[in-house]
Amino acid sequence: MSGSLEISRRSFLSVSLVGGAVLSFGAWLALSDEAEAGSSGAMLNAFIRINPDNSVVIGAKNPEIGQGVKTMLPMLIAEELDVDWEQVRIEQTLANEQKYGRQSAGGSRSTPVNWLPMRQAGAAARSMLVMAAATKWGVAFETLTAGSGMVRHAASGRTATYASLTEAAVKIAPPALDAVPLKPDSAFRIIGTSRRGVDTPAIVRGQPLFGIDTELPGMVYAALEACPVFQGTIAAVDDQAAKAVKGVLAVVPINTGLVPKGSFDALAIIADSWWTAQQARSRLKVDWDTGTLTQFSTEAYAEQADTALAQAPEAEILSKGDVEGQLSGAARTVTARYDYPFLGHCTLEPQNCTGLYEDGQLTLWAPSQSPERGRQEVAAMLDLAPDAIKIHMTRIGGGFGRRLMNDYMVQAAQIARAVPGKPVKLIYTRGDDMRHDYYRPGGWHELTAGLDNEGRLVALKDHFVSFGADGEPVRAAELEETEFPAQIVSDVHFGATYLPTNLPTGWLRAPTSNAMGFVFQSFLDELAEAAGVDLPTFVLRILGEDRLLPKVGRANQFNTGRARKVIEEVCTFANWDAKRPSGAGGRGRGFGFYFSHAGYFAEILDATVSEGGTVKVDKIWVAGDIGSHVINPVNALHQVQGAAIEGLAQAMIGQKVDQVDGAIVQENFDSFPLLRIEAAPQDVAVTFVTSPFPPTGLGEPALPPVIPALANAIYAATGKRIRSLPMQLQGQTA
The missing domain is CATH 3.30.365.10 (Aldehyde oxidase/xanthine dehydrogenase, molybdopterin binding domain)
Structure with missing residues (x-):
């Protein structure tokens, strides 16, 4: 503690x-x-x-x-x-x-x-x-x-x-x-009983609870014009036309937090209404100094990744045993390449923050997932003592990790200081939100594994390409040495090559796990097929006897017995047939297991694939172990169902962000779709396996298994392996 x-x-x-x-x-x-x-x-x-x-x-x-x-x-x-x-x-x-x-x-x-x-x-x-x-x-x-x-x-x-x-x-x-x-x-009367969310009635009635709802007497509003190319700065500004708009109070240069202190990479337009500020924004004329930053693009990253994967890794994550010796002596080897894109968070409530600066004191109304970190960042940017900053925590209209980054707090604080005594609310447009996110980094994996004569996994190798510098990954681009099943297999090598990028990166719900679960559980399904067994049987073989694996660094300890129980439970729950499905009628069933954020989850998914390649998820079964107590069962159910649906959205409907000339091109939900209700499964059935361990959290661990379960179900239905996200049936090969 x-x-x-x-x-x-x-x-x-x-x-x-x-x-x-x-x-x-x-x-x-x-x-x-x-x-x-x-x-x-x-x-x-x-x-x-x-x-x-x-x-x-x-x-x-x-x-x-x-x-x-x-x-x-x-x-x-x-x-x-x-x-x-x-x-x-x-x-x-x-x-x-x-x-x-x-x-x-x-x-x-x-x-x-x-x-x-x-x-x-x-x-x-x-x-x-x-x-x-x-x-x-x-x-x-x-x-x-x-x-x-x-x-x-x-x-x-x-x-x-x-x-x-x-x-x-x-x-x-x-x-x-x-x-x-x-x-x-035995005496609990509240813990373990379903309790409605305390804010639910107010949300249903549309009462103001969220950061964007903040209203204060005398409030003014701010819109933001930030450099479209990350890390670019202001070279020259003509703001006369913007200032001439009736109701505009000021145009203020600010630092978004992405460039060195003392530099400016954005302009805040402050006005008597947000609409006025936004209209004045369109009249700004700004020259941006982007230097060589326009070289960064999605297309260039893919070319660099291909080059990197053809060479040896530049950094080592894990090396144990004799991987090459085991592979050369294996009865069968399997090699596959997987990749996934940069992703945005796209919270329904765009980023916003309200600030009031007066008499050297700053008050913020912030929808922040990490307000104390925000306090420290604001204090550093404004040269304020942290105790001169008061923070009201508003309800947050979606975070998924985006609001662990407090750039909107830092920006609102600078704007508030420019108009002391006036509360000012900064609101991003949807385009601002998509083009100025902290993105889940993309990645590429080339995996090779060896199986012995009995179909058991004897060696595993992964060359991981993602983003970073000086041999270190950027935020949320880590591949952990404990990635399942590395701790159990005796001969493993994980190597990495990191590409440069100007994009800021951040945690997305189930960080790193949302990508690694897809890669490793999909690849394990390939190995299970090569071994002639289904994926649950293959994973159970790897797990072996019930035991607690050694703790490594900050990673949560892995309990093979708890993993085994959720796998067995979901197979019973969904009436899983150990025979590999035939794919008759375009229907397939897939399995995925993952351990993350101290939670053990196994999931089975039924999908139907039409002749035209349209995928429909029919039902999902989920079994999870989050310890001895499910504190609020109805909320736990909703968390698991929401995680599964969000995982489907990341995988199957084209979610990705593209970079061209150093800038993100997505601007709204037409180019970054959300999963619609008609595409969601009609049923996500959930059961919990209780275990004699203190309860753990639930916001994240149910998400990672659903993506490989979907990919594996599509393979069962069509014979086509999905090795790239977002999923595209066209061009995928068996």
């Missing part, structure tokens, strides 16, 4: 008296200056507030991007606090990691990081309230019970609401969090 999540008994309790006795229990709350000086009763933000009417307000500390964390984390607190869910109202906290610990939405980390700490916060608060009742009534602590926001003494029949005990409870020393008793699983 990180130091920011540690707490002393002294710092656990904070008191806030609002409209009567109100008890606030603040877990991981940093002491105020007064408290550190020895003063008691500091008024601080808190996770739990018990109101005089015995209702409970619980603070949700992490950004909400649709993954359900705004509901899930308070469920953990409410369970151990022993209140009814109907008593609870949830409020989003401010971004303040000194007070609340880690606040981010990425890596499927919210559940594993907070599973115990949130429960301990609730349990400690309950313990103090029960102790207050024990003291008041002069009875032993052990003779009391709590539930539904009440403390009860069965022997005397006395009861007390939590609200009535607050004044006494605040005088009690809080217990040590690591010693406070937690409920047994």
Whole structure:
């Protein structure tokens, strides 16, 4: 556990008296200056507030991007606090990691990081309230019970609401969090039950919740004209026509965060309405200094990759055993080349941020997945102290990793400083959003594997070509040495060659796994065919006996037994036939397994391919192991279904971004399509395998297996291997 999540008994309790006795229990709350000086009763933000009417307000500390964390984390607190869910109202906290610990939405980390700490916060608060009742009534602590926001003494029949005990409870020393008793699983009344998302009614009613909905008195608006070629800068500007538009307040040069500090690669047009700003933007005349950056293109990357794959890798990722010796002695070898494109995030809510700068202080309303990182970036760009920046976390209309990058915060902060005292909202157009993303990097793989006489995998080699410099990959272009099945196979070589690019790259939902799952599970299906078995049988052979593999670096440890169980479960769930499907009637069935973000998922997909090459996904079956508890089952179901559908979109409907002369050419959903409802499968059936391990996250690990399952299903239906994304049946070969 990180130091920011540690707490002393002294710092656990904070008191806030609002409209009567109100008890606030603040877990991981940093002491105020007064408290550190020895003063008691500091008024601080808190996770739990018990109101005089015995209702409970619980603070949700992490950004909400649709993954359900705004509901899930308070469920953990409410369970151990022993209140009814109907008593609870949830409020989003401010971004303040000194007070609340880690606040981010990425890596499927919210559940594993907070599973115990949130429960301990609730349990400690309950313990103090029960102790207050024990003291008041002069009875032993052990003779009391709590539930539904009440403390009860069965022997005397006395009861007390939590609200009535607050004044006494605040005088009690809080217990040590690591010693406070937690409920047994059998006593759970909230954890493991389906709870509607707390924002769902407001979303259905169209109430303003998202960053783009932010409205403040006296607000002005900004549109952005950024250099279309990444890393280019402003050479000359004629902004007179733009400034002449009625309602325009200013045209301000800014730094998007992609060029050195002190350089400018964009112009912000500030006006009394966003429409006015956007119209004035079209009147700007800008000369961009792009130097040699126009050399970068999708076509050039493909040519460079072909050249690289014909040579030896320039960097080594993993080398063990005698791969070449094993391959030369193998009963059969299989070689195949796979590739996938750059991808954008294309969130339905385009990037936006609102800022207000006054008296040296900056306030931001930011739909950020990583607000603390954004605070640090803004502070560095504006030369502000981090504590001079206040961040309101708005709900996020889609993130998928895009909003882990905080360029929109940095840009809005610069714009706000240019018009001090006026709140200003920056909004990207759809074209801005697509052409100024942090893209999932493309990649190429040339794989070779050797099988022995029994069809067992004895050697594996991959030359991976992606993007980077000086022998190191750019962000999200990593191939890990633990990539399945490298840890289990004795003779493996992973080498890499990295190509230069000017494109900024970033994490896309299930980062790296969304590409590697397609490559390795599709290739394993080729090996399974060569071995004369189906893919589940082939993978089970590789897994071998149940065991925990050694930990390598920061990667999650792989448990072969947990992998085996989800594979067996999905095969039973979908009534999988171990015979390789014949493809009769253009119908095929495919399988995929993947371990990522500490989750084990196996998926089976049925698809029909028409004579014209149209692919229809009929049904998907999913089995997942995310540990001992599925905290909010209905939300878990939706997360898995959404991940599967998003994976299909990445694979089958032409999603890619193309670069020409250094710039991205896609501008809207006509050239970067989203999966329409009629193309989505009618059924994504989900089952969970529980295991005796702490629960893990769910936002990402269900996505990677669906892409190879689809590719393998198409092969089963048509005899054509899909080795390139997005999938195109024309030109694919068996």
